[in-house]
Amino acid sequence: VSPRTVVTISTDAEQRFNALFERHHADVFRYCVRRLDRSDAEDIASEVFAVAWRRLDQIPDTDMSKVWLLAVAYRIVGNQYRGRARRGRLSARLSGLRPELPETADVAIIRNEESEALRRALQSLRETDRELLRLVSWDGLSHREIGEVLGINEDTVSKRVSRAHSRLRTQFDRVYGPSSSTESKEASA
């Protein structure tokens, strides 16, 4: 008996769920792969859709359905991070070393010096700042959509994104030097 056959679902619900999956699975998977390694990303993305199935009646029937799914992904990935952090602290205790932040997939892709500096600057920020910057730059969400994902109002998102951006700039300048920062180069190009 395959797993699907033990699930009793109405045709309408199944059709709606299938449409939701087709429409948004790529966005959900990308959200996850930006924050986790690939094997974890697929696992978490599937968990997001499992939650979506159980709460199908709560998902808005609009463009906001993607935001709803990303909000679920945000919670689940957050738990994954916290689990890693706990393990990190355990390892640190066992080895007598200070804990390291968990290394996420955004580490692997960066190669050149400036990108490396940007990566280091990004990694040096606290997780809440990193998440805001990822949501804006990588997931392409508006401040209103980010507010829905994080459960805060749009004005607060704007303020925090601005602060996060400033902190990234400060950290980047510290690592890479203010005279050769990205925007300076872009401006002179």
Added chain:
Amino acid sequence: MMDALQRIDPAAGVEIDTASLRSRVDERLGFAGTFLPPTVRPRRPWLAAAVAFVVVLAVFIPVMLSRQGEAIGNLAIDEALYSLPGVEAVIHESDGGGVRTFAVDGDTMWVTSALARELVRINVTANTVEKVYPIDAYVEGVVVGGGYLWLLSYDNDGEVLRFDPTTGAVDLAIPLGASPGGAKWFADRLWISNEEGQLLQISADGEIQSTTSGELKGMAFDALWVIDPESRVMRDFTAEGPGDVAISTDGMLVGQVMEGGGYLWLLDADLSTIGSIHRYKREGGGSTSVRVGFGAHSMVELGGSIWVASIWDETLTRIDAATAEVLSVTPLPGRTGAVTAADGSLWVSLYQPGLLVRLDPDADLMEIGDVVVDEVFEGYRLLCTGGGDGPTVLLDPEWWIGPGSWSVIQAELSANALVCSHGAVDERDSTGKVANLRRALTEFGVEGPYILVAHGTGVVSTRLFAEGATDVEGVVMVDPVAVGFAELLEELLPESAPVTFELDDPGQLGDLGDIPLVVIGHDLSVSFLKDAFDEMTGATPGSGAQLGDAWEEGLSFYAGLSTSSRSVTALGSGHMVIWDSPDIVVDSVLDLMGLRREPSG
């Protein structure tokens, strides 16, 4: 900068295997359609160790912040607990936090206290501590048998200590080769497994008679229940060998097995998630799963009910053994770690603040009105009681304690208002915490305006909640952690200190405008920080005083956040004001509501 960020998007160029993803989703839906199990992911062997470390953190930090020399034994919580319905006795059996385990032998209850390194003999009919024996070992587990007590020690790579109650001393130490697992006295010998998956049989004179493979999880229906480490199948086991029952435990972290109401009960001891227990027929099969609190830690059968203690959200869940229905969920103040039955009562160990509470199982115990257990929130709890026309009171704990720690205060305030304690254990992301809270309030219709009450590190999320909010009528900060305190502590603590202390830094926060604010500080004149910090941690002399000064400055800073604030000192109280002086917190909240407590007596 934003453009540059886009160029380092890790998802760029990553191919998506849609078929594989869909297949995984379908696999999960297969589970979801049947019984919504809490655990569909594989467990990992490091989990128990990771949880143990979190426990250590959760124990040391409160000890550092709340101990006041020898005064710890006189916590007001001892008295305050009697205000909770059903509490028959409160026994302070040993100092400090840490794991307790029980063994009941007639009128005697033996309690081990791991961190205090003590074995305590309690008379359960008189509710008194008869004798405290120092034990030079970290003990988590005690078994009575063969005229001895057998203590499960984690020292020296794991050993079992034979304690002779007639002499009051350990007279034998038997190496286990690895940390101890489950143990039972059965068929005139001790059966004990270790974390390497070996099951040893030890005679009363301490001789290891056999070593086989297996993880011992409990005793039920006159048999031991042992999991095969390879197949994860659990079997009944007698002196003659394995029986006929086979139950797959794959995907579970079985912490305890027992019988109750004619059924077999398994406790899933994955402390990292919402807990569950599973009921099987005596002969296996017919399983039913019951969700309990966050971090289910121990269970016992009494009066036709199964009682489960959940350590992280600090609740005791009562389940009808016959129907597997949850009958009640009772919050208790402090790590609700272990539960047992003796002399017709329930005995619950509150690891922090280190108290043994005797409860009448037939009493009308305090109950949580709504228990939010939501998979999206993953362990986030909102525990609401009471009701009223006035503002809703939201109680925000420190990151290391659960919402149950507020229960004495919650019980008092519930007569006047809807009161909700909330939080997720080990939650130090304040932004996420506030987002969860807002969503939970909306989803479950818990309407404002709100009075926010925060203890210690909870002040961060409370300030975030209040920032820009128009539905906050008042704020009570209970011994809030000073801004920059974590950094100062890190700077002053020697590298050898047994703790780390992490706090979420939400960045610069605004003030509270004219929102009425009460700041309750602990009694710095008796503060542990000033008195004994240097000696206890090995820090440079003067460090404790420096921390005390920083704390004091923090209290002043917080009082300055509102144009309508007042400061209160909880005289004689340590940092755990919510346990030491719950009345001050209650009075402060009532004051904000324009109410006063009726004088007692």
